[in-house]
Amino acid sequence: MNIDLRSDTITKPSKGMLDAMMQAQVGDDVFREDPTMNELEVRVATMFGKEQALFFPSGTMANQTALKLHTNPGDQVICDKYAHIYNYESGGASFNSGVSCKLLDGNQGMFKAAQVLEAINPDAYYYSKTSLVEIENTTNKGGGACWDFSEIKKIRKVCDDNNLGLHLDGARLWNALVASNETAKQYGEMFDTISVCLSKGLGCPIGSLLIGDEAIMKNAIRIRKIFGGNMRQVGYLAAAGLYALDNNIERLAEDHKKAKEIGVELRKLSMVKIVEPIETNIVIFELNKGENENNFVQKLADKNIKIIGMGGGKLRMVTHLDYTDTMHQKLIAVLRSF
Numbered sequence: 161m162n163i164d165l166r167s168d169t170i171t172k173p174s175k176g177m178l179d180a181m182m183q184a185q186v187g188d189d190v191f192r193e194d195p196t197m198n199e200l201e202v203r204v205a206t207m208f209g210k211e212q213a214l215f216f217p218s219g220t221m222a223n224q225t226a227l228k229l230h231t232n233p234g235d236q237v238i239c240d241k242y243a244h245i246y247n248y249e250s251g252g253a254s255f256n257s258g259v260s261c262k263l264l265d266g267n268q269g270m271f272k273a274a275q276v277l278e279a280i281n282p283d284a285y286y287y288s289k290t291s292l293v294e295i296e297n298t299t300n301k302g303g304g305a306c307w308d309f310s311e312i313k314k315i316r317k318v319c320d321d322n323n324l325g326l327h328l329d330g331a332r333l334w335n336a337l338v339a340s341n342e343t344a345k346q347y348g349e350m351f352d353t354i355s356v357c358l359s360k361g362l363g364c365p366i367g368s369l370l371i372g373d374e375a376i377m378k379n380a381i382r383i384r385k386i387f388g389g390n391m392r393q394v395g396y397l398a399a400a401g402l403y404a405l406d407n408n409i410e411r412l413a414e415d416h417k418k419a420k421e422i423g424v425e426l427r428k429l430s431m432v433k434i435v436e437p438i439e440t441n442i443v444i445f446e447l448n449k450g451e452n453e454n455n456f457v458q459k460l461a462d463k464n465i466k467i468i469g470m471g472g473g474k475l476r477m478v479t480h481l482d483y484t485d486t487m488h489q490k491l492i493a494v495l496r497s498f
């Protein structure tokens with residue numbers, strides 16, 4: 161039995177999902193004539209109480225499009241030092257949109273409204289213009305942490321008072337919704353644009369959506385085209401997305417439970433210095449000084465269990481749809497044997 165806990169993106173479509181894909185009605189989406197894609201986009205926009213949603217091949221492209229929609233070259237975006245848009249999108253913010261990022265020193269990838277206020281540049285010609293605040297929920301590098309919704313409301317107020325856009329990288333927002341009992345509509349009310357992913361946690365092979373009202377979204381399809389992201393018979397992918405929305409959201413609670421159980425076992429190990437708080441499906445932990453991370457990864461690999469190092473002495477495990485109860489029992493037993 162091989163166990164892969166490197167990421168929740170390693171899942172393969174289930175039989176149910178593949179059947180749904182095979183039965184999809186399709187058309188040319190560049191002509192906006194793919195009925196299944198049209199259905200998915202309307203469904204996701206409605207879920208969030210927004211006017212439009214647009215499908216993207218990746219979360220990166222959806223985020224990069226959002227940056228482009230909200231900014232002009234030379235502008236500045238306020239985000240956390242752990243933000244995916246800053247760390248893991250290949251410098252796209254500067255390459256695609258010509259913007260810089262003002263990094264906030266948050267906690268587990270989350271910051272406070274007061275920090276945002278302080279980071280806004282004065283309105284003088286020699287400063288770059290602050291035009292956007294970006295939040296990630298759940299935070300990836302922050303260990304799947306969920307934002308306090310009341311802080312988001314405060315940040316919305318700062319954005320309103322200072323004429324700033326507010327974008328949510330909600331690649332794993334589904335996990336946050338399940339963990340917190342908040343609703344997609346509440347998030348729709350707070351943000352100007354939201355990106356969500358279908359290929360993390362929800363088990364789809366491909367797919368993200370950017371969501372917003374018409375005024376901001378009207379140029380999104382043009383930017384998607386410029387980025388090379390307009391596709392043809394995408395209904396096969398939309399069918400996977402519709403299947404995932406129907407079948408794979410509530411079950412994320414199981415991934416969260418397993419992640420917490422892994423955390424309990426890791427905390428018992430003498431070589432583990434700290435396990436970061438676990439709220440959703442990501443477990444980040446650090447080994448004691450003198451312990452070698454690569455050895456730990458190898459010890460698990462010897463038992464056919466894959467995890468990854470994140471650098472800086474941190475290791476990561478992510479639970480997901482294809483991580484079964486049997487695999488979980490095996491991992492727990494292996495950890496107990498260490």
Ligand SMILES: Cc1ncc(COP(=O)(O)O)c(C=O)c1O
Pocket residue numbers: 217218219220221223244296298299300329331332357359360368
């Ligand atoms: C928080 C977050 N945002 C965006 C992305 C980008 O998604 P993709 O890999 O589909 O480009 C990821 C990918 O892991 C992510 O974790």
